[in-house]
Amino acid sequence: MTVLWIGNFMVMGSVTMVTPFLTMYVQELGVQDPDEIAAWAGLIFAANFVTLFLFQPLWGSLADRYGRKLMLLRAGFGIAIIVGMMGFASSPWQLLALRFLSGVVSGFTPAATALVAANTPNERMGFAMGVLHSGNVSGMILGPLFGGLFAEWIGIRYSFFVTGAVTLAASILVALFVREKFQTASTVRNNEHSIYQGMRVLLNTKPLPTLFTISVVIQFALVSSLPLIPLFVEELQGGGGQLAFYVGLVISVMGVSNLIFSPLVGRWGDRIGFKPILAISLLGAGFAFLMQCFVWHYWQLLASRFLLGVFMGGLIPSVRALIKHYSPPGMESRAYSFDTSAVSFGSMLGPILAGGLSRYMGIRGIFFMTAILLFANFYWVRRSLLSRVSSISSLKG
Template sequence: METWRRNLYILMVSQFLVMGAMSMIIPFLPLYLKEMGVTDPDQTQLWSGLIFGINFLSAFAVAPVWGSLADKIGRKIMVLRSGFGMAVVIGLMGLATSPLQLLILRLVNGTVSGFIPASISLTATNTPKERAGYALGMLQSGAVAGSIMGPFFGGIMAEWIGFRAIFFITSFLIVLATFVVLFAVKEDVQPDKHAERAGFFKEGSFILHYRPLPVLFMVGFLLQFAMLGPMPQMSLFVSELGAPGGYVAFFAGLVTAVTGMANMLASPWLGRFGDRHGSEKVLFYAMLGAAIFFIPHAMVTSVWQLLVLRFLLGLSVGGLLPSLNALIRVHAPEGKESTAYGYSTSAVFLGNMLGPIICGYLSGWIGIRGLFLTTAILLVTGAWWLRHGLRAAQEEKAHGMVQHKVSSAQ
């Protein structure tokens, strides 16, 4: 088997384990706080929001640093650093005795995290460019599958063995995935460690002024802002529609799961389609498709209608992040791919963090049905920005090449 393909399958399974382990924790976070003695509902909600969001905040701040370092010393070592670091921190979460301790550990976890972005960078740089879309789509499938199964098994185990034990199991699974990468993944394309490197801030300035990368970073932010914004309100919407049999929690979980299942199925196919016909086309039409499927969300009258629309939405969502990552691989400067992925990850984390906060505030004014329409508008705006921004960047690049040839001839 070719090395890049073997690496892909190993990293895909590793991402499944890591995302499954990480997502086992999220569903019972408020219950874990109650076990610590936080019984006031308002305090529980406040601490839950802070503890959940602080991870994204610290990850947003340090992602470019880890990306830049990966271009200097290697991408595989960044996967290992993140895996072992998260395993230690999450294990310590199982020993926390107060919300403040848990908050600090989540802050540290965001700082050392980056298993998924580092895996994407390692795969993108060690896979032939003509197969990058397919490879990144497969990685997406592994991560999504883990995020679907994690809450399910986490809920079951919380009933059997208690909340604290799940942190130790999560830590063990991440260690297992990291050891698999350590012994089984081979990094063929490694950075030139003897090449002269600019400082971190100078490299960052270069990446942020290297069109069309800022266009892609903004698209990544809009994607995550739009897709995650309505998610915290979904269980309330299911309750408003009237869950069959009164099983609100079950159908709220099912609404999320069907989107993930469709995403998982569509990602490899759309990635392969992007390799043949262009990832830009896949990303553009996937954003428009997602916008179109969000519009009837505002008009549904039953949970069954919502489930159908969420599945169709997931088919479009499967083409978003893999195509975006493939485009970053294409447009990133030689030797600075991981730095570019670091800034892209920051933009995505910023969308993850601000989307639910701002949309939660807006929902008080326009309701969740209004949020769905707002999301559709944001996705259309992102699609327009992608098409217009990439075209402008390419024209500017072509114009610069012409000027360079003219000056060389003179």
């Protein structure tokens, strides 16, 4: 788990080094019209999530059949090569094609999650999922920071080469130090399912469809308002200097609280069960978004985003621990891959809907809509998961 934490940190950090600067790279590739820049940047950003959504079930099926470590190495080395190639792009079309291809080969995190889940005792599952998730969050926090520094020092084009090198180093680390106990006789039968058959099995396994839907909502909540945050911070600050710093602080403070509380909440889930933790986190995240509807000062926004990160730290590890608990033996990788597809769908849906609706309701309306979605999911979890158990002990897993 320690090696995979480092690997997740390096891969997520390297990928987020360059993602925030894709718009600037499009300009370097010769696009100057503001409308064309926005259109290309949107397409290039979304391309990765489209193919990630489509191809994750395939890689999950192969991981369950041939091993999770093999899929880790496939994703790590594949991302390293393709991201490095982005530094040689000479037109937006080439960058767009490489972003599509990057989504095809991606899948480091779900493979790492399945590998940890398959080798972790049930009584430690929440803590393990929380720790592994904190590696992702750490990379997401520090990646843009280092990406900005490298963009200033060596330029955006050469930053892609650095990104590829870091991902390559993470893959070599996994190849050398990660060990996997794989393929027992009890899981052979489930590994014989085709992708379509595996999907039917998982979607007919309650409550996995509920958990996949919750992943869509979580990711929608995380990304829907992000493009509007800079404008909202500017409104609260009333203009002035250091806007980029204040925006970065608002975005990163949620990651900091998420990083701190994910392992702690995961350990709490190991003690009292993941279903109540999931319900409490959905309710708390909904109230955190509702608070953002009524902020009028920058520090209030900062505090509510920190609180949101606390509850998000309980959501994702709980969902992943419950997916492991309910997945049929030998199908854990496919379950996590379908969950990654759900996350990708939320990543695509969030900015599209929020961008279209923001002109009518503003960012406060987006916050309110997100809160309602989270409250609705809390009610759904309460009805579909919590109503079927009679004691706290039966919630554990």
